[in-house]
Amino acid sequence: MEKQGSFKSLIPLMVFIFSFLGIGILLDDFYALPAPIAVILGIMVAFALFGDSLEEKTKQLVDGCGDSKVMTMGIIYLLAGAFATVSKQMGAVDSVVNFGLDFISVQYLPVGVFLIASFLSIATGTSVGSIVALGPIVVGLADRSGTSLALMSATLLGGAMFGDNLSIISDTTIAATQSLGVKMKDKFRANVYIALPAAIVTVVLLLVFGFTKDLTGIEALAETGEYELVKIIPYLLVIVLAVMGVPVFHVLIIGIIVSGLMGISFDNFTMMGFAKTTYKGFEGMTEVFLLAIFSGGLATLTAHDGGINYTLRKVKEWVKGKKSAQFGLGALIGITNLAIANNTVTLLITGDISREISESYGVDKRKAAALIDTFSCIVQGLLPYGAQVLILLKFTDGRLNFFDLAGNVWYLYLLLVFAVLAILIKPWDRKISAMAE
Numbered sequence: 112m113e114k115q116g117s118f119k120s121l122i123p124l125m126v127f128i129f130s131f132l133g134i135g136i137l138l139d140d141f142y143a144l145p146a147p148i149a150v151i152l153g154i155m156v157a158f159a160l161f162g163d164s165l166e167e168k169t170k171q172l173v174d175g176c177g178d179s180k181v182m183t184m185g186i187i188y189l190l191a192g193a194f195a196t197v198s199k200q201m202g203a204v205d206s207v208v209n210f211g212l213d214f215i216s217v218q219y220l221p222v223g224v225f226l227i228a229s230f231l232s233i234a235t236g237t238s239v240g241s242i243v244a245l246g247p248i249v250v251g252l253a254d255r256s257g258t259s260l261a262l263m264s265a266t267l268l269g270g271a272m273f274g275d276n277l278s279i280i281s282d283t284t285i286a287a288t289q290s291l292g293v294k295m296k297d298k299f300r301a302n303v304y305i306a307l308p309a310a311i312v313t314v315v316l317l318l319v320f321g322f323t324k325d326l327t328g329i330e331a332l333a334e335t336g337e338y339e340l341v342k343i344i345p346y347l348l349v350i351v352l353a354v355m356g357v358p359v360f361h362v363l364i365i366g367i368i369v370s371g372l373m374g375i376s377f378d379n380f381t382m383m384g385f386a387k388t389t390y391k392g393f394e395g396m397t398e399v400f401l402l403a404i405f406s407g408g409l410a411t412l413t414a415h416d417g418g419i420n421y422t423l424r425k426v427k428e429w430v431k432g433k434k435s436a437q438f439g440l441g442a443l444i445g446i447t448n449l450a451i452a453n454n455t456v457t458l459l460i461t462g463d464i465s466r467e468i469s470e471s472y473g474v475d476k477r478k479a480a481a482l483i484d485t486f487s488c489i490v491q492g493l494l495p496y497g498a499q500v501l502i503l504l505k506f507t508d509g510r511l512n513f514f515d516l517a518g519n520v521w522y523l524y525l526l527l528v529f530a531v532l533a534i535l536i537k538p539w540d541r542k543i544s545a546m547a548e
Contacts, residue, residue, distance in 0.1 A: 115424070116417020119160060124413055124450040127153030127406075131496055140512070146496040147401035150409055157412040168412060175411025176404045180456065183360070185403045188396045188498065190363035191243040195506070196392030197367055197385065198345050199247050201374035206342040207248045220258050222317045224249055225270040225522070229310065231350060232274020237281065238492075238499050240359045241271040244349055246506040261515040264503055269313060269522030271499065272492040276484055276526075277306050282455040283484050290462025291469060291480040302481035305533050309525040316521055342377075345370040399501045402452070410451050414460070422446055423464040436472035437534045440465055440479060441486040452497050454487035478533075485530050492523045 114120075131149035158168055175181070224245070232241040245267055253263040275281050279295045288298050349366045357365075371385040380388060413419065423443065430439040443464065448457040458465075461483070469479035491497050495513040504511055 114415070114417030114420065116419070116421030118421065120413060120416040120418030120421050121450075122160060123153040123157035123409060124418065126156045127409060128449060135495065135513075145398060146501070147398060147405050149496075150402060150405040153409050154405065154412065157409065157416070161412065161416045163415070171411050171415050172408040175408035178407050178411070181403055181407035184453070184498070185400045187239070187360055187363065188399045188403065188502070189393045190360070190367065191239065191502065192394075192396030192505075193389045193392030194345075194349070194363050194366045194370065195243055195247055196395060197374065197388050198370040200388045201342065201345070201370050201377065201379045202339070203342045203345050203370060203373075205251065206339050207251075207346055210340065210343060219318070220252055220256055221262055221266045222314055224252070224263055225266045225273075225310075225313060225317060228267050228270025229273045232271045233278045237359055238268075238271035238275035238488075239502065240362070241274065242267060242499055242503050243363075244346060245271075246503055248346070250506050259519075260507060260511055262519045264507065264511055265516050265519030265521070266317065268492055268499060268503055268516065269520050272488045273306060273310055273522060273526075276488040277302055283458055283487055286455050286458035286462065287480040287484040287487075290458060290483075291466050291476040293477045293480050297477040298480040298484070301475075301477045302484065305481060305485055305529050306526060309522060309529045312525050313522040342373065345373065395505055396502070399498055399505075402496060402501070403498070406452050407456075410456070410460075413450070418450075419447070419460055423461065427464065427468065430468060430472060433472050433474060434534055436468050436474050437479070437482060440468060440474075440483050441530070443468075444483050444486040445490045448487055448490040449494070452491075452494055454491040457487050458483060482530060482534075485526060489523050489527050489530070492520060493517055 127149050130152050131144060131146055134144040134149075154172065158165070161168060163171070228241050228245055231244065232238055246264075249263050249267045250260065252258070253260040275283060277299065278284060279299055284295060284298060288295050291298075345366050348369055349362055352362045352365060367389060371389070374380050374388075375382060375385060426439050426443045426446075429442075430436045443461055444457060447461050448454055451457050451460070465479060465483050466476070468474070469476050492499060494500060495517075500513065500516065504513065504516065
């Protein structure tokens with residue numbers, strides 16, 4: 112019989128979250144305590160508090176760490192790091208940066224980054240993949256142009272989450288539509304009524320406030336700018352394959368191989384150098400990889416003790432009507448996502464209760480699917496221990512902290528505003544439902 116759980120079941124997750132965030136705030140450095148260590152602290156508390164036998168808890172931990180979805184994500188993170196490192200060593204990043212600066216006026220770089228990231232993530236259905244493909248390029252553009260690294264990085268993050276939220280091939284879209292039993296096209300039509308206004312306002316703000324008036328950066332660009340178009344091929348190949356629907360796992364492997372062979376042919380490194388550079392890329396993603404594995408184990412321990420059921424039950428008790436049901440869905444997704452640090456898994460875990468809430472309180476399931484996907488993307492994009500943030504900050508080599516990044520992700524805050532407005536304003540609610548038909 113499945114455990115109903117109690118507040119005690121959530122304590123290990125709270126230990127993980129508050130130890131990571133608390134020490135980060137105390138020391139003014141979110142990464143003073145490595146996220147995987149914070150998760151291990153939570154796991155230790157779970158072993159001490161939960162009533163199952165030591166053997167059962169060990170099995171639950173191992174099952175959670177070795178879950179196929181968790182391992183797939185972990186391997187993708189490693190391959191993403193390898194591709195970014197090998198392509199950078201081969202000279203692809205410098206070539207893309209210099210090529211881009213020949214065609215994009217430096218004053219409008221933030222807008223260009225947002226639009227490109229949005230297109231790529233919609234086409235590929237993955238925010239992580241978009242950040243991996245564009246991250247090194249965006250950092251290079253910011254350095255060369257004199258544009259704010261925080262603004263450029265945050266704009267990339269916002270664009271990546273925009274596409275992840277809307278794409279019909281995104282894992283979150285698939286999870287949301289399957290959970291609520293709606294068609295992808297209907298969820299997209301409802302979702303676009305929330306996400307598109309936020310994106311439009313973001314573009315306007317970037318045009319106004321992201322405009323670079325400092326001409327020193329422009330003058331610096333005139334001094335250099337050489338590039339080899341052939342070295343852009345790995346990035347173009349990754350984008351084309353992703354748009355064609357090739358799984359990101361295979362896309363990254365192909366990208367690594369092509370970048371490596373080109374690097375060898377251009378004498379950027381030897382065959383042994385290619386191997387070492389690939390491994391260096393793996394090392395750069397060790398923290399994210401371990402976080403994915405250990406958080407999967409902690410989530411499984413919590414679920415077995417009834418922690419997820421307890422959370423779902425409390426959220427349902429709070430819901431009283433249609434509007435509160437929609438806010439309840441947002442709270443449910445937010446709390447679960449905070450604990451799991453993976454928006455796709457969050458939607459899968461909370462799917463049944465989300466559907467039950469929408470049916471019980473008359474929330475259009477197409478709108479409900481759009482809302483839970485939207486709230487999951489908002490929380491995921493602002494998690495200091497989320498994969499998107501961790502990977503993006505890795506590309507900046509410690510020059511950018513979480514607070515600077517979070518303070519410039521205008522799109523995610525606007526997305527939250529428009530999601531709330533879509534719940535509160537009745538005519539908007541009716542238009543969303545009508546648009547989905």
